[in-house]
Amino acid sequence: MLRRLFGIQETKTQDDLKIEESLQKTRSGFLGRISTIFQENEITEDLWEELEETLIAGDVGMNVALDLVEKTRLRVQRDNIKATKDAYLVLKQEMVRLLAAETPLHIDEPRILTVVMVVGVNGSGKTTTIGKMAYYYRQKGRRVLIAAADTFRAAAIDQLKVWGQRAGVEVLAHAPGADPGAVVFDAIRASQESRQADLLIVDTAGRLQTKFNLMKELEKITRVAAKQVHRAPHEVLLVLDASTGQNAISQAKHFKESAGVTGIVLTKLDGTSKGGAVLNIKQELGVPVRFVGTGEKIDDFAHFDPVAFVEGLLGD
Numbered sequence: 001m002l003r004r005l006f007g008i009q010e011t012k013t014q015d016d017l018k019i020e021e022s023l024q025k026t027r028s029g030f031l032g033r034i035s036t037i038f039q040e041n042e043i044t045e046d047l048w049e050e051l052e053e054t055l056i057a058g059d060v061g062m063n064v065a066l067d068l069v070e071k072t073r074l075r076v077q078r079d080n081i082k083a084t085k086d087a088y089l090v091l092k093q094e095m096v097r098l099l100a101a102e103t104p105l106h107i108d109e110p111r112i113l114t115v116v117m118v119v120g121v122n123g124s125g126k127t128t129t130i131g132k133m134a135y136y137y138r139q140k141g142r143r144v145l146i147a148a149a150d151t152f153r154a155a156a157i158d159q160l161k162v163w164g165q166r167a168g169v170e171v172l173a174h175a176p177g178a179d180p181g182a183v184v185f186d187a188i189r190a191s192q193e194s195r196q197a198d199l200l201i202v203d204t205a206g207r208l209q210t211k212f213n214l215m216k217e218l219e220k221i222t223r224v225a226a227k228q229v230h231r232a233p234h235e236v237l238l239v240l241d242a243s244t245g246q247n248a249i250s251q252a253k254h255f256k257e258s259a260g261v262t263g264i265v266l267t268k269l270d271g272t273s274k275g276g277a278v279l280n281i282k283q284e285l286g287v288p289v290r291f292v293g294t295g296e297k298i299d300d301f302a303h304f305d306p307v308a309f310v311e312g313l314l315g316d
């Protein structure tokens with residue numbers, strides 16, 4: 001029913017099923033109780049209160065929880081809805097609206113060379129995500145190249161190469177300690193000339209000595225890319241660890257300010273019961289979730305779909 005309302009196909013895609021499966025822990029927590037709230041016979045004040053409490057307990061931030069309940073309640077009143085199952089559908093629709101992106105994902109647009117920068121704090125899952133993303137797009141027929149611009153640690157370069165091998169994608173790297181801007185410069189050259197790549201994914205460092213240095217470094221990489229390729233980087237994806245719940249959001253604000261983030265990759269959705277926090281991201285950060293990491297394997301990766309996410313969060 002939800003799918004019909006949003007005009008998407010009834011049969012779930014592979015990506016949808018991955019999202020649903022990864023939300024199992026979240027669903028068995030507080031948010032899984034929402035369906036029971038809507039099994040009551042009547043729509044009462046108690047129902048709205050219980051819904052509000054459950055959303056908050058399920059890691060949906062206070063503001064978004066209040067907002068969701070208010071919007072749902074108003075629509076239920078306005079449309080004179082009497083059946084609880086119809087009110088439940090309105091709630092789901094409002095959740096989808098909260099998650100939906102207003103702009104297209106630039107990676108999927110045809111372009112001679114698309115440059116994607118991946119940023120985020122240490123351990124959030126950047127390198128793993130790049131390996132998965134490279135594989136994902138290679139499967140779709142894209143010619144992918146990875147740039148190792150996290151030159152801070154030798155181990156980071158090696159780890160990226162391992163992922164490149166798994167994905168069947170070449171990794172362009174310099175020696176540890178090299179200038180990340182120079183790595184990106186060479187990688188763009190290589191994409192345009194010898195490697196003929198149409199998608200370049202850039203790994204960046206999670207932490208330098210200071211946050212100031214890190215931001216300067218990200219800005220420099222951005223400038224290098226912008227000089228060589230029109231409108232590059234076309235996408236700056238911030239990787240957030242879903243298991244840190246609300247913390248992930250405050251962390252993200254730091255990056256958003258200086259790195260020009262255009263979208264979020266949410267990792268480790270499979271390992272957390274705090275998936276409800278995802279509902280806050282767009283409102284709090286002003287950028288949409290674009291991809292999710294649903295496990296540690298190379299194909300545990302999906303395009304984020306708001307409808308699939310809401311179905312996974314609450315059950316069908």
Ligand SMILES: Nc1nc2c(ncn2[C@@H]2O[C@H](COP(=O)(O)OP(=O)(O)OP(=O)(O)O)[C@@H](O)[C@H]2O)c(=O)[nH]1
Pocket residue numbers: 120121122123124125126127128129150156205206207266267268269270271292293294295296300
């Ligand atoms: N369960 C699960 N684990 C994940 C996922 N994505 C990443 N991980 C794990 O998270 C850990 C950190 O991942 P990395 O990719 O090394 O993180 P990073 O951001 O590159 O870290 P630094 O380079 O140290 O800044 C690894 O153990 C990954 O296996 C996911 O979607 N699900």
Ligand SMILES: [Mg+2]
Pocket residue numbers: 126127128150156
């Ligand atoms: Mg890394």
